[in-house]
Every structure is written in structure tokens, then in C-alpha cells.
Amino acid sequence: MPTQVILPTYAIGSWSANVDDDLGCRWVVSPGGASFVSDGVARKMHNNERPFGSGAYRSRSYPAARAGALQGWCDAGDRVSRVAARKRLMSIFPEGGQALLVIDDGIDPQQITVELDADAPKCALWQDGCGFDWQLPLYAADGRLLSTAERSAKATLATGTTDGLDWIGGSPGGLDWANGGLDWGSSGANNVLALENSGTATTWPLLVVTTPSSLQNPAWTDPVTGGVLAYTGSITAGQTLRIDCSPFNPTPVTLDGIDRTGALGSAKFISLPPNSSRAVQFTGVGAGTTVAFWRDANN
Incomplete structure (x- = not known):
């Protein structure tokens, strides 16, 4: 198991940095070598200069993808371990796929889905042959840093509830104050999803819907935006x-x-802006449950 030597640690699969790994190699991210995740995300600007007037025409800007590199050094101690360490670095993305980069600062661990950028990983061997400087170019189509802790909320619909009046004690019916009076009962459903994003970037939930019998035309309404x-x-x-x-x-x-x-029928997908909360109403015909899953997001 890797042993942390500096915070934060960076991990992609079995490889990690700012640790002593299980081969006895020390991997360290150089000062300034983690700008890929420590800096914010650039914006995609959509502006056209006004040909006959001051300034420019603009439309909404959006966060760009995240591109950059992790870089640092690896002290393997000997040449044999150095060869094994280099192989580990070069095999992180064997098939051109994506992987999670997990950044753990000991307070608020975060993750981002990355892949190898167009540039090749670099290793510059030390003169003694027992270590090397390394650089790992990375690209993230979704530039947000997501909390490693997943959040959830639940809302239910019931075909029948115990809401309403229960006429206690009387037979054949009516009010009988001596034997209990009125009982409003308790609700058999809670159809509101309570969602909250404590991050600095917009996040979007995953909705998972099941039913014990049958559910028709489920819908979710955000009362803040009016979106359905x-x-x-x-x-x-x-x-x-x-x-x-x-x-x-x-x-x-x-x-x-x-x-x-x-x-x-309507595709107003639910979004949670930075530092916001939503009480989304779940409706439909029949009985069912919605569980929402999401992660706080940061730029």
C-alpha cells in the first residue's frame, strides 16, 4: 500500500504521487506541477466584433474542458526499481480510455475523469540512473472537480395514503368527541426531492425510478425555475x-x-447551481420512488 509523504495525494488507478509506493519508489509532484487541477477552468467565449460600432456581440459563455499536466520526480533508489517505476507510469492509460484522478487533501477529497492528452508522457532520467523527472499530460472533457462523497435524496408516490379525516369512535359514524374526535392521519408519501450543491460549479443529479406495482408518466418540477x-x-x-x-x-x-x-415529453433537466438548494416535486400516476444521486462540484 502507498504511504503518504505529502498532501495532497494524486491517484490514478494503482499509480499515485506524493507517496512512497509498494516498490519503494518515492513519487512527488513538483511545486507548481499540479496546475492542471489547482487552477480554475477557462471559459469558452462566444463573441463577434461589431463591424460598425463599438465593442462586440456576445452570447453566453460556458466552462471549457480542462487540459494540462501533472509533473514531478520519482526517486526509485536503484536502477531495477526505476525501470519498474517507469513502466507503471507508462501503463496508466493502456487503451486510450479514461480513468478517475483522485485528489485527496485530507479535508475534501475530489475526483475528475481524465484521459491521456495528445502529448506523450515524459521521463527524463537522472544522471545516476536511479530516478527520473516525469510529466503526465492530461485532458478532462468535463472540467469540474467532483466530491468523492456521493449525496442522495429520496421522494415517493403512493397509490393510497392515510391522509385525511378518520372519524374515531362513532358507529354508525359522525363525530364522537367522548371517544376520540378527529384524527387527520399521517402522510403515506413524501414527493419532494431535497437537493443541495455546496460546490462552486453546477452539478446535475442522476434520477433512479422504481415502482412496486405501476407508475405512469413520472415528472419532476423545479419550482424555482418552473422547468419540468x-x-x-x-x-x-x-x-x-x-x-x-x-x-x-x-x-x-x-x-x-x-x-x-x-x-x-419535456426535457428541462434538473441542475443545481453553485451553493444552492432545490426542492424538486415528483409527480405521476401510481406508486413509485425516485432516488437522486449527485456530487458537489467545483471549478
Whole structure:
């Protein structure tokens, strides 16, 4: 197991930095070598100069992807360990896929999905051959840093509840104050999703919907924006509807793994702006449960 030597630590799969690893090699990120994650995210500006007037025409800007590098040094102690350490670095992304980079500062661990950028990883061997300086170029299509702690909220619908008046004690009916009076009962459902984002960037929840019997046309309304996310169709017992509100998912709606994005009657996906909370109302015909999963996000 790697042993932390400096905070924060950086980990991608079995490789990590600012640690002594299980081969006895010390990996350290150089001062300024973590600007890839320590700096903020650039903006994509959409401006056109006004040809006959001052200034420019503008439209909304958006956060850009995140590109940069981690860089530092590795002291392997001997040439054999140095060879093994270099192989470990070079094998982090063997098939051109993506992986989680986890940054743990001991207070608020965060993660970001990265892949190897167009430049190649670099290793500059030391003169004694027992270590090297390294550089790992990285790219993140989603430039946000997400909390490693996942948050969740639950809302339910019931076909029948005990809401309303219960006429206690009387037979054949009516009020009988001597034997109890009125009982309003208790609610059998709570159809509000309480969502909160404590980060500095917008985040989007994943909605997972199930039913004990049948649920038709589930919908979610954000009273702050007035936006409605509505699914047109039925869900039966044993089925699972998943709606990923993130714009980074090319297949946001699936029913038991089958793409059902076309079944959205209204596609106002739920978003949680920085340092905000939402009380999203869950509605539908029948009984069902929505569980929302999300992570706080930071630029």
C-alpha cells in the first residue's frame, strides 16, 4: 500500500504521487506541477466584433474542458526499481480510455475523469540512473472537480395514503368527541426531492425510478425555475428508469438499459447551481420512488 509523504495525494488507478509506493519508489509532484487541477477552468467565449460600432456581440459563455499536466520526480533508489517505476507510469492509460484522478487533501477529497492528452508522457532520467523527472499530460472533457462523497435524496408516490379525516369512535359514524374526535392521519408519501450543491460549479443529479406495482408518466418540477422534466410512458414492478441530467451523458434516459430518451415529453433537466438548494416535486400516476444521486462540484 502507498504511504503518504505529502498532501495532497494524486491517484490514478494503482499509480499515485506524493507517496512512497509498494516498490519503494518515492513519487512527488513538483511545486507548481499540479496546475492542471489547482487552477480554475477557462471559459469558452462566444463573441463577434461589431463591424460598425463599438465593442462586440456576445452570447453566453460556458466552462471549457480542462487540459494540462501533472509533473514531478520519482526517486526509485536503484536502477531495477526505476525501470519498474517507469513502466507503471507508462501503463496508466493502456487503451486510450479514461480513468478517475483522485485528489485527496485530507479535508475534501475530489475526483475528475481524465484521459491521456495528445502529448506523450515524459521521463527524463537522472544522471545516476536511479530516478527520473516525469510529466503526465492530461485532458478532462468535463472540467469540474467532483466530491468523492456521493449525496442522495429520496421522494415517493403512493397509490393510497392515510391522509385525511378518520372519524374515531362513532358507529354508525359522525363525530364522537367522548371517544376520540378527529384524527387527520399521517402522510403515506413524501414527493419532494431535497437537493443541495455546496460546490462552486453546477452539478446535475442522476434520477433512479422504481415502482412496486405501476407508475405512469413520472415528472419532476423545479419550482424555482418552473422547468419540468417529464417521461411519457409506464414503468412496471421490477423495471428501473434512469435519467441522467448531466449534459455529458449521450444516452441520458434508459429503461432497464434500453435507450428511452425519445420518451421525454419535456426535457428541462434538473441542475443545481453553485451553493444552492432545490426542492424538486415528483409527480405521476401510481406508486413509485425516485432516488437522486449527485456530487458537489467545483471549478
